Amino acid sequence: MSKKHVENTTQSRVVPGDKIAVIEEFLPDETCFEQDGSILSMTTGEVIPDQKKHKITVKPFKRLFELKKGDTGIGRVVYVKKQIASVDIHRVNDTQVSLPVNSILHVSEASRRFVKNMYEVTRPGDWLKFKIVRTMKPVYISLIGDGLGVVIAQCNHCGTDLDFFRRNTLKCPNCGLIQDRITAKSFGKLVTSFKRSPSDETR
Numbered sequence: 468m469s470k471k472h473v474e475n476t477t478q479s480r481v482v483p484g485d486k487i488a489v490i491e492e493f494l495p496d497e498t499c500f501e502q503d504g505s506i507l508s509m510t511t512g513e514v515i516p517d518q519k520k521h522k523i524t525v526k527p528f529k530r531l532f533e534l535k536k537g538d539t540g541i542g543r544v545v546y547v548k549k550q551i552a553s554v555d556i557h558r559v560n561d562t563q564v565s566l567p568v569n570s571i572l573h574v575s576e577a578s579r580r581f582v583k584n585m586y587e588v589t590r591p592g593d594w595l596k597f598k599i600v601r602t603m604k605p606v607y608i609s610l611i612g613d614g615l616g617v618v619i620a621q622c623n624h625c626g627t628d629l630d631f632f633r634r635n636t637l638k639c640p641n642c643g644l645i646q647d648r649i650t651a652k653s654f655g656k657l658v659t660s661f662k663r664s665p666s667d668e669t670r
């Protein structure tokens with residue numbers, strides 16, 4: 468497990484999920500996100516802190532892969548609307564994507580069964596396992612297939628990591644709220660290892 472802190476250093480190599488600073492020190496930009504007071508990188512790259520302006524950014528390494536139809540990957544949900552979810556692709560075929568690629572999940576690609584609205588499928592902040600169905604921009608992904616679906620989710624109400632309750636249903640261990648998701652078979656199994664260090668699984 469590698470957690471890299473920026474302590475008056477100018478550069479540091481990080482992967483998605485690595486802690487790069489705390490919110491008191493810096494404002495995150497679009498290359499990072501805030502979670503529980505920490506700023507975590509969304510990309511693989513070099514951390515560039517600006518001490519004077521209290522801003523921090525991760526300069527991504529050049530993207531080195533091509534998407535292929537049918538590739539599977541891991542992505543994080545950015546936002547959800549009734550018909551679509553916007554998902555940043557972080558890993559493809561177990562290889563870290565240096566710069567997250569944005570993709571779209573349409574509700575018709577969420578499940579084999581009929582799903583009326585995307586809020587039954589996923590919520591912002593969830594991590595999904597998906598397959599690529601369209602490689603041209605905008606990239607489209609699908610959750611229809613063995614082992615695909617939500618793999619990590621947080622409570623809509625209190626933000627705690629949700630536990631598996633039964634298929635497509637999760638329960639918050641903190642507030643007890645039961646919530647709908649389209650769950651992957653591997654729900655929860657990826658949680659700790661992926662959250663701690665996404666790069667470890669690729670080795």
Ligand SMILES: [Zn+2]
Pocket residue numbers: 622623624625626627639640641642643644
């Ligand atoms: Zn909760």
